[in-house]
Amino acid sequence: MTNWPQAASIQLFASACTLTVLALMIFMGVKLYRSYRRHHVYRLLILILPLLMIRQGMLLAGLDQGDALPLLQLATRLLGIFSFIIINFVFMKLYSHPGAKLRGAPFVVMAALAFAIAGAELAMNPGLLDAADGRAVPLVLLDFYGIIINFLILLDTRGVELRTKYSASLIVYFTADLALVTDRYVFQGGMPVLLVLSRMLPVVYFTLLFLLLFEWVLERLLTTYRSSITDGLTGLYNRRHFQQKAELLLRRGKGIAVVFCDIDNFKKLNDTQGHHRADGVLKQISEMMRELVQGIGSAGRYGGEELLLVVGSREKAAELAETLRRRIEQETIVTVSIGVSYSRPGISVDQIVREADEAMYRSKTTGKNRVTVVNEPARAARGKKASPV
16 A cells, blocks of 8 residues: 555545546436437446446545455455446447447456456465455456456447547556556555556546547437437428428518429339439438528428428529529439429418419429429519429
């Protein structure tokens, strides 16, 4: 055990910080589990975090030091290795690519080996647990095995998203373990800087894990929100949220235009070339719509092959519709029939959409691959395929 007077204060501060971070992680883990009960990894997360807190309590009580019973020192070190293996399995599982197929068996083997190595050390030196000379029990193989485990996990982060951040956390913990072993077996508590590193770097490690978990929670919240307002295939706003966007633009008082699009002969495309090709066309057209309307409006999927634009700049609506029609004709294997309708005082968004739908139907019945404009507030120049009503 080190005799440096500030050692207990360093450990108290480090454990207090780590326990606070772990408590916040438990809170987030419980929230995740309540929202996604089918994901067993969240259950494992909220099970392993209390074990990490218990180990911090053991460190705070000095159970890894020579003044503690040898059996408690052994338990503290084993718990540290075991919890480190499991928490890293959880984070690698959270951030692994779907194709990575991360399996738990190697982590189970690593955890089992820790207990086997501890047993082997005791078998080779039965007097280890009888030591009472005030020094930490020299479990050399177990201590170095902890460093090897860290190194092996660091090497196996290829399929992990946010690899740089996660790898940085492992490097921090590796440095802490290296400082601890060096202090314990080389300098025997005689170099205070190693004590500080071995106690404080784990705080940095758990803080980095907390930030990774916080980022994961934010991503899940954003994904849930996006799924509630967008269409899963095209990424365009769904009908309900599109209407909310249109009503917001209308309330600004500058007037809006709705562009209603229907892909020509889409059912035939589905029947002859399959759903995969048809879905690809939908995605391609949706991307064009998002690009054209960026900064001046929003794009949505009304249903099936029917797509919508709402434009806050009414003078650009007919021109935008014709540009969209022409690009679809030139860049895809389909054409599109389009209807454009404009807002007037006292008219609702539903009515504007209905009128644009009717205008689109006229485009369908008068040759397809054309733009029909209704209720235009002022005459504007349009392409040759635009047809005013």
